[in-house]
Amino acid sequence: MEARMTGRDGGADIGPIGEFSPVVILVRPQLAENVGTTARAMANGGLFHLRLVAPRDGWPQERAWYASSGADRILDAAQVFDTVDEAVADLHHVMATCPRPRHIVKTVMTARGAASELRAIADRGLKAGLLFGPERAGLDNEDMARADVLIRYPLNPDFMSLNLAQAVLIMAYEWWMACETTPPRTLMTNETHVATKGELENFLGHLTRDLDECGFLRNEQKRPGMVRNLRHLFQRGEVTEQELRTMHGVVTELSNGRKARQQ
Amino acid sequence: MEARMTGRDGGADIGPIGEFSPVVILVRPQLAENVGTTARAMANGGLFHLRLVAPRDGWPQERAWYASSGADRILDAAQVFDTVDEAVADLHHVMATCPRPRHIVKTVMTARGAASELRAIADRGLKAGLLFGPERAGLDNEDMARADVLIRYPLNPDFMSLNLAQAVLIMAYEWWMACETTPPRTLMTNETHVATKGELENFLGHLTRDLDECGFLRNEQKRPGMVRNLRHLFQRGEVTEQELRTMHGVVTELSNGRKARQQ
CATH class of the missing domain: 3.40.1280.10 (SPOUT methyltransferase, trefoil knot domain)
Known part of the structure; x- marks a missing residue:
């Protein structure tokens, strides 16, 4: 045995x-x-x-x-x-x-x-x-x-x-x-990386332009606050570069769909 | 069921x-x-x-x-x-x-x-x-x-x-x-308490007197170092008042036993 x-x-x-x-x-x-x-x-x-x-x-x-x-x-x-x-x-x-x-x-x-x-x-x-x-x-x-x-x-x-x-x-x-060094919180990003502020700004610019174009931000008085609120949302947690690319696609496709329906 | x-x-x-x-x-x-x-x-x-x-x-x-x-x-x-x-x-x-x-x-x-x-x-x-x-x-x-x-x-x-x-x-x-406040290390003393330095000193005095009496400290040159070493030992961890009373008894009984044998 x-x-x-x-x-x-x-x-x-x-x-x-x-x-x-x-x-x-x-x-x-x-x-x-x-x-x-x-x-x-x-x-x-x-x-x-x-x-x-x-x-x-x-x-x-x-x-x-x-x-x-x-x-x-x-x-x-x-x-x-x-x-x-x-x-x-x-x-x-x-x-x-x-x-x-x-x-x-x-x-x-x-x-x-x-x-x-x-x-x-x-x-x-x-x-x-x-x-x-x-x-x-x-x-x-x-x-x-x-x-x-x-x-x-x-x-x-x-x-x-x-x-x-x-x-x-x-x-x-x-x-x-007692010997562990893993940080209590980390973002597992795999192939991508945490977006830089420049990459985030690039996306927010794209979003704002398309929202201007479709009229969502037409109220000039409320416009700065609305843009800031969107900025707050996307800054709340870390966003990855890959996710921003997806969001660029989402905004583009929603815009294109709207334009297609308008034709 | x-x-x-x-x-x-x-x-x-x-x-x-x-x-x-x-x-x-x-x-x-x-x-x-x-x-x-x-x-x-x-x-x-x-x-x-x-x-x-x-x-x-x-x-x-x-x-x-x-x-x-x-x-x-x-x-x-x-x-x-x-x-x-x-x-x-x-x-x-x-x-x-x-x-x-x-x-x-x-x-x-x-x-x-x-x-x-x-x-x-x-x-x-x-x-x-x-x-x-x-x-x-x-x-x-x-x-x-x-x-x-x-x-x-x-x-x-x-x-x-x-x-x-x-x-x-x-x-x-x-x-x-995550909400625990128990100290990582404590001495559970129950009915007794951690000895004060005065209580410890009292015991070390008793021990030294009896050791002088029985001749253990007869080497005058080594005596201060030997007393210091005993002091170090009893100071290494917290000692309770009850334990010091027991040690008083131990020293007294060992001394009495010696004296009885000498008669």
């Missing part, structure tokens, strides 16, 4: 594996499917090192591979330990996810704050681990005492319930975002 | 439903389970308004309620439409999630950028919708042409595959985070 899993075709290439990306440690996971969906969520956010502490049904479990949507390499390389102490022995920092920390004196970080700190830890060449508890009960007090800090996701306090893979996904997503 | 679903006991209280929180619109969803897990993810992040466009297996479907982990109220109130046009007709802004936009001229935002804009839209009293495509194929070109902007999550480009509920969860999480 193991050979089949490790050699399975169709495993997606999850990309280069960062040496110092944090280790995800599932403590006493119950369902093998959840280990698989966890691996998928890890791959989404660029976390690649998986450790299992005392998985309830033993390891390996073929169902994990089936649930991983191709994140095979993470499961193939997963390490199994009997105790949390053994699983964290070679790590320099341990953070434990904990939805409702109670009666405990501990540093608590948001997922975003933790991700930023995890990047800083990795940049220093130190190894960090993230503890996630069993599906039903979460981490116990002894587990949490082994962590430097707790991580608590800000979420709707009336509905905090996340499944294991979703909890891992949010942490993996924040890990990825 | 419907009465049972809408009246079901045990549905978690998802908290107050924001009037202007964005509408999640699932376009041609295939599996009712995914509608249920989507409702759960929405509740996590404080999104409450669900619309379905032409769900493949019809609606309602009991399986959705079972998969929602108690987000019943969202499913109970879900609205069904035949077309995207009908589903967005009363909205002022539409954003469409699209993992791999191609051959399209469109504004593309990150989930974080979109969430921030969605908050601004809501603050203006305008209604926004978020389009999510069918599980297998995603949104088609006609769907995307109905959106003001596309949303593309920054994720590991070698492994972008998210299931529907995970895609909704990331957007819901960012919606929640």
Whole structure:
């Protein structure tokens, strides 16, 4: 069974594996499917090192591979330990996810704050681990005492319930975002480009001439305001050079249609 | 069936439903389970308004309620439409999630950028919708042409595959985070408090006296450096008043034990 899993075709290439990306440690996971969906969520956010502490049904479990949507390499390389102490022995920092920390004196970080700190830890060449508890009960007090800090996701306090893979996904997503440089907003222009003001002016000139010709702007008093309003509309968002060419065609064709009807 | 679903006991209280929180619109969803897990993810992040466009297996479907982990109220109130046009007709802004936009001229935002804009839209009293495509194929070109902007999550480009509920969860999480004020790092102290410098000094004085007494600091030349090093250690992170009291006890008991052995 193991050979089949490790050699399975169709495993997606999850990309280069960062040496110092944090280790995800599932403590006493119950369902093998959840280990698989966890691996998928890890791959989404660029976390690649998986450790299992005392998985309830033993390891390996073929169902994990089936649930991983191709994140095979993470499961193939997963390490199994009997105790949390053994699983964290070679790590320099341990953070434990904990939805409702109670009666405990501990540093608590948001997922975003933790991700930023995890990047800083990795940049220093130190190894960090993230503890996630069993599906039903979460981490116990002894587990949490082994962590430097707790991580608590800000979420709707009336509905905090996340499944294991979703909890891992949010942490993996924040890990990825902590180094992300994509601008929050951009215009995807493909073959064309954002129009210059000159190109826009050229179109507005064309439009105004044709509107003068057809009489739409015949009220001399209102004319400047009407032209300005059209200008405002076309300046509200970025327009591409290709779209202006289309609009030139639209204006020309509407004008020609009108002229043809007038003949 | 419907009465049972809408009246079901045990549905978690998802908290107050924001009037202007964005509408999640699932376009041609295939599996009712995914509608249920989507409702759960929405509740996590404080999104409450669900619309379905032409769900493949019809609606309602009991399986959705079972998969929602108690987000019943969202499913109970879900609205069904035949077309995207009908589903967005009363909205002022539409954003469409699209993992791999191609051959399209469109504004593309990150989930974080979109969430921030969605908050601004809501603050203006305008209604926004978020389009999510069918599980297998995603949104088609006609769907995307109905959106003001596309949303593309920054994720590991070698492994972008998210299931529907995970895609909704990331957007819901960012919606929640866009108004979140929890500090990225805090010390949960429960009944105690972060120690004042005076309380710390008091403990360090006790420790130094006992270390003088037992001879640990007998090297007069090294003594100042050794005391400074202990000071550095106890100043590295916040210490609580309770922990200092425990440490007072630890030092006293170790000293007493030594003295008892010496008698």
